[in-house]
Amino acid sequence: MRIIAGKYKSRRVNSGNPEGKADCLKGRLSGYRPTTDRARETLFNTLNNILDFDSVTCLDLFAGSGALGFEAMSRGAASCDFVETSQKQTEYIKQTADELGCTESIAIYKQDAISYLKKNPELEYDLILADPPYGYEFYNELNAEIVKHKFGIFVLEYGADGAGMYDMNKYDVVDKKAGITNFKILVSKD
Secondary structure, three states, X not given: OEOOOOOOOOOEOOOOOOOOOOEOOOXXXXXXXXXXXXXXXHHHHHHHOOOOOOOOEEEEEOOOOOHHHHHHHHOOOOEEXXXXXXXXXHHHHHHHHHHHXXXXXXXXXXXXXXXXXXHOOOOEEEEEEEOOOOOOOOHHHHHHHHOOOEEEEEEEEEOOOOOOOOOHHHEEEEEEEEOOEEEEEEXXXX
């Protein structure tokens, strides 16, 4: 898996999957489902039309390999906090940051995404990226915690299983699709 654009373009993201192939039919790979290059390109092309990445603060929930957060940093984000439950995946994130030379701009939290949000209600991010596993059962709880936080843009990646509901009056909503991957992008009106 490689970074698509920006200062780290074509640099490798460590994922424990050297070929970068996802088993899309089963929705998993070594316990996680990486976002495909095509889906990441669709997402970041859309975000480029909404957001100037320079100096953005980013949160990558359900980080997996950290590909989404590293893509944002490659495009100019100043920092990224990665939240991931798997020890192995947090080690891959650290390894990628070491190889890219950006360890001072990241923080890695080995914990559940909802727990992280509940324990840190005061945190504000310009961009929040969430990529829960397909079949995730806690969209409503995740959504309830997300809207308690101040953010500029929230991106939820999901499969055919849906993404839950939001108070759509508070956000401009953009929906995108790339293959079996769906994105719901909430842009704060504040």
